[in-house]
Amino acid sequence: MEANISTAEQILTTDGIPLKDSLKKTERRNKIKAFLLVFPLLLFIIVTFIVPIFDMLGRSIDDSQINTVYPKTFEEYKKWDKDAEELPPEEVYKAIYYELGEGDKIQIGRALTRMNYSKSGWKSLIKKTQRQIKKDLKAEVVIASYKERLIEINEKWADRTYWYAMTQMLNERTPIYYWNALDRTYDAEMNVVMQSEERRIYIKTWIKTFKVSVYVTFFCLLLGFPVAHLLANLPLRYSNLLMIFVLLPFWTSLLVRTTAWIVMLQQNGVINGVLVWLGVLSDDGRIQMVYNETGTLIAMTQILLPFMILPLYSVMKVIPPSHLRAAANLGAKPFTAFVRVYLPQTVPGMSAGGLLVFVLAIGYFITPELVGGKDGQLIGHWIAYHLKTTLNWGLCAAMGAILLGIMLILYWLYNKIVGIENIKLG
Amino acid sequence: MEDFVKFERIDKSYDGEVLVVKDLNVDIAEGEFLTLLGPSGSGKTTTLMMLAGFETPTNGEIYLKGTPISKIAPYERGIGMVFQNYALFPHMTVQENLAFPLEVRKMSKADAKEKVDAALDMVELGEFGTRFPAQLSGGQQQRVALARALVFEPQLVLMDEPLGALDKNLREQMQYEIKHIHERIGITVVYVTHDQSEALTMSNRIAVFNDGVIQQLSTPDVLYEKPDNSFVAQFIGENNKLTGTVKSVNGQYCEVDLDSGGSTKALMVNVSSAGQKTQLSVRPERISVGTNASENKFTGKVEELIYLGDHIRVRLNVCGSNEFIVKISNEGNISFKEGDNVDVSWAPDDIRALDI
Ligand SMILES: Nc1ncnc2c1ncn2[C@@H]1O[C@H](COP(=O)(O)OP(=O)(O)OP(=O)(O)O)[C@@H](O)[C@H]1O
Ligand SMILES: [Mg+2]
Numbered sequence: 001m002e003a004n005i006s007t008a009e010q011i012l013t014t015d016g017i018p019l020k021d022s023l024k025k026t027e028r029r030n031k032i033k034a035f036l037l038v039f040p041l042l043l044f045i046i047v048t049f050i051v052p053i054f055d056m057l058g059r060s061i062d063d064s065q066i067n068t069v070y071p072k073t074f075e076e077y078k079k080w081d082k083d084a085e086e087l088p089p090e091e092v093y094k095a096i097y098y099e100l101g102e103g104d105k106i107q108i109g110r111a112l113t114r115m116n117y118s119k120s121g122w123k124s125l126i127k128k129t130q131r132q133i134k135k136d137l138k139a140e141v142v143i144a145s146y147k148e149r150l151i152e153i154n155e156k157w158a159d160r161t162y163w164y165a166m167t168q169m170l171n172e173r174t175p176i177y178y179w180n181a182l183d184r185t186y187d188a189e190m191n192v193v194m195q196s197e198e199r200r201i202y203i204k205t206w207i208k209t210f211k212v213s214v215y216v217t218f219f220c221l222l223l224g225f226p227v228a229h230l231l232a233n234l235p236l237r238y239s240n241l242l243m244i245f246v247l248l249p250f251w252t253s254l255l256v257r258t259t260a261w262i263v264m265l266q267q268n269g270v271i272n273g274v275l276v277w278l279g280v281l282s283d284d285g286r287i288q289m290v291y292n293e294t295g296t297l298i299a300m301t302q303i304l305l306p307f308m309i310l311p312l313y314s315v316m317k318v319i320p321p322s323h324l325r326a327a328a329n330l331g332a333k334p335f336t337a338f339v340r341v342y343l344p345q346t347v348p349g350m351s352a353g354g355l356l357v358f359v360l361a362i363g364y365f366i367t368p369e370l371v372g373g374k375d376g377q378l379i380g381h382w383i384a385y386h387l388k389t390t391l392n393w394g395l396c397a398a399m400g401a402i403l404l405g406i407m408l409i410l411y412w413l414y415n416k417i418v419g420i421e422n423i424k425l426g
Numbered sequence: 427m428e429d430f431v432k433f434e435r436i437d438k439s440y441d442g443e444v445l446v447v448k449d450l451n452v453d454i455a456e457g458e459f460l461t462l463l464g465p466s467g468s469g470k471t472t473t474l475m476m477l478a479g480f481e482t483p484t485n486g487e488i489y490l491k492g493t494p495i496s497k498i499a500p501y502e503r504g505i506g507m508v509f510q511n512y513a514l515f516p517h518m519t520v521q522e523n524l525a526f527p528l529e530v531r532k533m534s535k536a537d538a539k540e541k542v543d544a545a546l547d548m549v550e551l552g553e554f555g556t557r558f559p560a561q562l563s564g565g566q567q568q569r570v571a572l573a574r575a576l577v578f579e580p581q582l583v584l585m586d587e588p589l590g591a592l593d594k595n596l597r598e599q600m601q602y603e604i605k606h607i608h609e610r611i612g613i614t615v616v617y618v619t620h621d622q623s624e625a626l627t628m629s630n631r632i633a634v635f636n637d638g639v640i641q642q643l644s645t646p647d648v649l650y651e652k653p654d655n656s657f658v659a660q661f662i663g664e665n666n667k668l669t670g671t672v673k674s675v676n677g678q679y680c681e682v683d684l685d686s687g688g689s690t691k692a693l694m695v696n697v698s699s700a701g702q703k704t705q706l707s708v709r710p711e712r713i714s715v716g717t718n719a720s721e722n723k724f725t726g727k728v729e730e731l732i733y734l735g736d737h738i739r740v741r742l743n744v745c746g747s748n749e750f751i752v753k754i755s756n757e758g759n760i761s762f763k764e765g766d767n768v769d770v771s772w773a774p775d776d777i778r779a780l781d782i
Contacts, residue, residue, distance in 0.1 A: 325480045326513035328500040330527035331578065337501075340526070344517045 053404070060397035063174040069111040070099050074170050077163075088163055093146040100126065101133040113391060117180070119165035125156050164188040177398035182206075202382065202399075209378040212296055212368075213361035219301045220308040220357045221350060227305075228312035228349070233321070246309050254303065258370045261299040265290035265371070291373025299371045304360055308353035315349030351418045359407050379403070429489070430456040430614055431477065431582065436486035438472055438638075446472050447638040450486070454616065456581075459608050461617045461625040464635030465661070470618040471510060473635075474584050477616065478507050490582075506575035506583040510590075510618075512567050514559040520546070520570050521555040527578040545573040548607070564591035569600070576607065582614045589624065601628055622662050626650065634658050655696055656780040659707040666713075666750050668706040669782065672697050679774050682706060686746025690722045691774040696781040704779045710753040712776040715740070716761070719771035726750065728766050744770060 011019040067074060072095040080088045100108065108130070115122035132153045136143070143149045150157040168176055168186050179185060179192055183200040187193045194200065227246065231239050249257060264270045267286045275281040289295055319342065327337035365380035372378070383399050386392040414420065431454040438447040447469045454460050462470040475481040477488060479500030488495040490503065515523055521542055528538040546552050549569035559567055568591055575583055588604070589597045605628050608615050619625055625632050626646040633643040634657070641661075642654045653659035656667070670684040680694045682704060690706070697704045726744025738760060742750045752770060754760065762768050 320511060320513065322509050322511060322513040323515060325478070325500075326507070326509055326515075327526070328480075329478055329503075329505065329507045330530065330574070331501050331504070332526070332530045333501055336530055340530075341515055345515075 056397045056400050057404075058397075059393055060177050060401045061173045061175065062394065063114070063169060063176075064172040065107070066111045066114050066169050067172050069103055069107050070096065073099055074166075077166060078170065080163075086160065087147070087158060090145060090147050093150050093157070097133060097143075097146045097150060100130045101137050114394075115165075115169070117392060117395075118168045118176070118186070119162060121156070122162065122165070125154055125162065129153050129157070161188060177392075177394040178402070180395050181398045181402060202379075205377065205379050205382060206402075208293070208375075209362055209380075212293065212300065212378060213358050215297055216300045216304060216361045217308075217354050217358045219297070220305050221354060223301070224305055224308035224312055224353065225346075225350075228309045228316055231309070231313045232316035232319075246306055249303065249306055254366055255370075257303060258299055258367050261295070261302070261371055262290055265295055265298065290371050291376065293372070293376045295371040295373065296368045296376035296378070299367050300361060300364060303367060304357045307356045307360060311352040311356065312346060312349040315346055315352075319345050347418065351414060355410065355414055358410065362406065363403055429453040430458070430491060431616075432489040433473075433477075434487050434489065436473075436476065436483045436488065438469070438476060438481065439484045445484075445638055447476075447483075450638075450640065452633060452640065452643065454614060456614055457612045459605070459615045459617065459628060459630045461619060461629035461632045462635055463619060463622060463625040463632050463661075465620060468635040469638040470620075470635055471586055472638075474507075474586055474616065474618055478505055478584055479503055504578075504580050504582075506578065506580035508568075508571045508575045508583070508585040508588040510586040512559075512571040514567055514570055514574070516559055519556050519558055520551065520562070523559070523570060524574050524577050527574065531578060541577055545577040548576075549573045549603070565593070565596055568592060572600075572604070576613075579611070580613065582616070584616045584618075586618045587620070588617075589619075589621075597624075604628065626662075634661060636661070652695075653707065653778065653780070656705045656707060656782065659778065659780060664710050664751060664753075666708050666710060666747070668708075668745050668747065670704060670706060672700050672702045672704055672779065674700055680779055682779060684745055688724060688745065690772075690777060692777040692779040693775055695778045697779050703782045705782045706777050707780055708772050708777040710739075710751040711755075713752045713770050713772050715752060715754060715768050715770055717769070717771055721771075722774060722777070723769055723771040725767055725769050728762055728764050728768060731760075731764055742768070742770065 013019055013022045015022075073092060076091040076095045077088060080092060108126070112123050112126055115126070129150065136149075147157075156162060165188075167190055168174065176186065180195075181202055183195045183203045184192050185195050227242070231242050231246070233239075234242065262269070266272070267288060269290070271289065272281065272286045276283055276286065281287065289298070323341050323345070324337050327341040328334070332340065362378075363380055364378060365384060368376055368378045369381055369384070372381070379399060383396050386396045386399075411420070431452075433450050433452040436447055436450040437445055439445050450473065452460075462473060464470055472481060476483050477495070479495065479498070482496070490498065495503070515526070518526065524542040524545055525538050528541060533541075542555070543552070546555055549572055551566060551569055551573070554562060554566065554570075559570065562570065568588055572585070572588055575585070585604075589600050592600060601624060604615075604617075607613070617625075617628065626649075629646060631643060631645055632649055634641045634649065636657050642649060642658045649658065650663050653662060659665050660667070668684055668686075668690075670682040670689075673681045673683045673689060675681075675694065675698075678694060679691050680697065680700075681689055682692050683689045684706075692704075692706055724744050726742040728740060729743050729748055730739075730741040732739040732741075735756065737753050737755045740752045740754060741748070742752060744750045750770075
């Protein structure tokens with residue numbers, strides 16, 4: 001029982017226990033029960049969702065692996081006074097000589113990939129050098145100056161720019177991947193600068209991703225609104241049929257639908273064929289509608305349309321028809337009634353659908369990959385590319401984190417403007 | 427004088443199979459308070475909706491001040507309406523809801539505000555103006571709906587069970603309030619309810635609906651005293667029914683052989699000749715107990731006595747019915763108890779021979 005009785009008249013239960021304690025006890029039991037019920041799901045979500053997200057966020061700034069490969073080198077490197085000496089002191093050369101010669105081959109290999117992001121050329125330099133050092137060590141060559149020996153092995157060891165690039169790797173945490181994801185990099189003095197002209201690809205893609213997502217959301221709203229309205233207002237047997245058409249895409253593989261769009265849209269495809277047959281287009285004036293941004297837009301709009309229609313429908317379904325009648329009865333012309341009475345009530349549906357479509361669109365991969373061709377690619381393409389081809393997971397993670405950030409910002413904005421409690425999905 | 431509203435041979439069917447309103451002919455005078463009374467599903471709302479312009483009559487025409495209503499768009503009719511489910515706009519505050527009809531009529535902000543405030547005061551919701559409908563109780567919402575229907579001062583107001591959700595006290599207060607407004611502004615009101623006492627207290631005339639057909643259209647007293655048919659007799663007020671066959675006709679009256687034996691003299695209303703089956707209807711308060719009447723006299727056993735203060739309800743087993751109710755005003759002279767046999771009788775003018 002609680003010792004300090006702050007309020008003069010504490011209410012007791014019939015058994016003499018303070019009412020609050022008794023209530024707390026019963027509530028605790030209920031809470032534990034509820035918790036046990038959701039526990040498996042919670043565990044599942046933690047393992048498959050929360051942990052990976054934090055892992056990704058961690059990876060996007062992680063630079064610790066290279067620090068475990070060159071601990072001694074980096075330590076000596078930090079002592080190098082760049083203004084006084086053109087090249088690093090002898091100790092640095094010595095440290096890297098032994099760390100390359102005696103270090104774990106696989107770890108060095110992984111570190112190499114990382115080094116190459118900062119300056120291309122590291123990979124071949126180190127590979128060649130490593131081979132020579134191994135021979136040296138086997139032959140037990142006595143080395144007077146490690147600096148000269150390394151420069152002798154490969155003259156690039158005398159190139160300051162390689163050594164400068166190493167500055168970027170000294171910390172165990174690095175923002176480099178984020179800068180890279182935004183077409184920026186470090187120069188020799190560790191200033192953030194734009195990438196060279198031909199390597200600026202990501203900002204362009206980000207903008208395009210954003211643009212396509214906005215367009216797709218807009219078109220989905222434009223096309224989805226009337227359909228949802230019909231769905232909500234048709235007699236049951238027609239609306240059921242219409243609902244099946246809306247849901248049909250969910251029962252078909254995404255891949256199949258996307259390929260179907262290729263068949264429809266390509267230059268020798270169905271639409272062009274019909275237009276030529278009708279004489280609208282000449283045979284050599286066929287329009288390029290796929291393998292570009294148009295293709296991405298068309299296919300994505302169609303594929304994401306249900307995600308707009310369903311929340312809209314669920315909101316419209318519960319707007320009583322008597323509201324529009326009441327508006328007319330009060331003297332509002334149909335248009336006024338629609339704008340002042342109907343539309344505001346669909347806002348929760350529009351925003352829920354809009355948010356859903358936008359968030360799905362911004363991270364979309366398969367469809368743009370298949371129908372996007374070269375200039376219809378979105379950011380997902382690059383994430384996949386670095387994940388599978390260059391194995392630059394840091395960059396992938398940074399891009400993923402940026403996507404996540406955009407979504408959180410949108411969510412925050414949405415909450416500010418519309419209020420998250422207004423979301424209605426069903 | 428030209429009728430304000432005129433329903434002429436209106437039929438209405440939603441599905442092409444069932445007529446929910448059949449051959450409706452009603453004239454409503456300006457300033458009248460007409461109530462449509464009837465059981466659920468009898469077509470009251472439908473009738474109202476046709477007048478407001480949200481349903482089209484399948485056949486016939488409705489005239490508003492002589493103009494066929496089909497030629498006037500719903501938003502131009504200037505008919506106020508209180509919907510059965512209130513139809514308040516959930517995204518607008520109470521004030522905005524009330525200002526809506528004024529805004530679409532392009533009334534200046536200041537004038538509108540004044541009217542809105544006046545209307546809110548009228549329904550005693552002055553301090554609730556900034557709330558949203560969802561933050562009001564059912565009864566408060568209903569009053570807002572009422573205020574909104576009246577705020578733009580329509581000549582005709584339709585009310586679809588506007589007091590359905592109110593408790594007894596508030597309901598009586600609002601009945602009085604509506605009646606008062608009606609008398610003060612002289613608007614025409616078409617009112618729907620299935621509460622007969624509400625209909626009786628408020629209306630100039632009542633149209634009793636059943637199955638889409640008006641069973642009787644007259645003033646409350648006539649409806650109660652002189653029901654035209656057994657449905658009306660049954661629906662309005664309490665009623666004892668007996669069945670029998672007409673034996674002989676004698677001017678205004680007829681002699682009816684009761685199915686349970688015995689015979690009674692009754693007023694002929696809905697029967698015309700001997701041999702017809704008939705349902706007899708007599709009000710509980712028109713039956714006298716223990717008198718020495720010479721005709722229409724029967725004996726029954728008292729099944730139950732219910733003390734109600736100003737009067738006493740007696741349930742009797744008489745003429746083969748043990749649901750026979752008699753109301754005796756309490757003058758302190760009740761001399762029988764449950765289980766006793768008593769004599770009951772009624773005047774021939776008080777028992778009406780109706781259809782079956
Ligand atoms: N939109 C509609 N479509 C089809 N049938 C309808 C429609 N509206 C009403 N009905 C039918 O018409 C009949 C009359 O309905 P109405 O709403 O007029 O009844 P009501 O007298 O207002 O009943 P209540 O007292 O329950 O409100 C009912 O049988 C109802 O099922
Ligand atoms: Mg109704």
